Amino acid sequence: MDPEAVAKAFVDHYYRTFDGNRAALAGLYHDASMLTFEGDKIQGAAAIVAKLTSLPFQQCAHAISTVDFQPSGPPGGMLVFVSGSLQLAGESHTLKFSQMFHLMPTPQGSFYVLNDIFRLNYA
Amino acid sequence: MDPEAVAKAFVDHYYRTFDGNRAALAGLYHDASMLTFEGDKIQGAAAIVAKLTSLPFQQCAHAISTVDFQPSGPPGGMLVFVSGSLQLAGESHTLKFSQMFHLMPTPQGSFYVLNDIFRLNYA
Numbered sequence: 651m652d653p654e655a656v657a658k659a660f661v662d663h664y665y666r667t668f669d670g671n672r673a674a675l676a677g678l679y680h681d682a683s684m685l686t687f688e689g690d691k692i693q694g695a696a697a698i699v700a701k702l703t704s705l706p707f708q709q710c711a712h713a714i715s716t717v718d719f720q721p722s723g724p725p726g727g728m729l730v731f732v733s734g735s736l737q738l739a740g741e742s743h744t745l746k747f748s749q750m751f752h753l754m755p756t757p758q759g760s761f762y763v764l765n766d767i768f769r770l771n772y773a
Numbered sequence: 774m775d776p777e778a779v780a781k782a783f784v785d786h787y788y789r790t791f792d793g794n795r796a797a798l799a800g801l802y803h804d805a806s807m808l809t810f811e812g813d814k815i816q817g818a819a820a821i822v823a824k825l826t827s828l829p830f831q832q833c834a835h836a837i838s839t840v841d842f843q844p845s846g847p848p849g850g851m852l853v854f855v856s857g858s859l860q861l862a863g864e865s866h867t868l869k870f871s872q873m874f875h876l877m878p879t880p881q882g883s884f885y886v887l888n889d890i891f892r893l894n895y896a
Contacts, residue, residue, distance in 0.1 A: 684844075720809060722887065722888050733871065733892050746894055750890075765852050767854040771871065
């Protein structure tokens, strides 16, 4: 797959999983993975998924506006930068967000998330 | 310096240079550096600075809202994620933006920008 297809497939998979079954995101993180979520720093797949599943909303729907990507070391790594909006269940307005991922290749030919930084973009 | 101080010093230096003398940003990029600016892909310090200095405004002022950072490989590298707003000369309203940098250490104990992705966050 070309890098653009990889980036878009990852983004599609990530947010579909987030919106459908957040706990299943565990498979995308490793013990060395880092998440900075609205300034909160969390490390490790288990702690990251605990954080994501404890967010104070049960249902949400992400809509993606832009996906940018660049290769980044080590070889096979990729940076993915996303902007979009987030609709929470029971809320009429959406929240804009930006998020970046540093993806690392796995021996199985897939990727895991080494770095993840998320911010809401308040208007 | 601790990583937080490095990240904040870089962000302060980067946007002060951008707002004061964009051409001087050349010193922060190398030939392998990549910029994705509103989806346009540019590689190399000279081409990146040519892009930044050709943006259709002469003066601007960045105001930073958040700075997040994480270590990222290779050792000594750092990801920096910024959100803020941008005021252009002669415009009354500001534009919100998000930007990420992948900083790499130099042998001189400083950093250069390997990856740079910039997006305006349209309301």
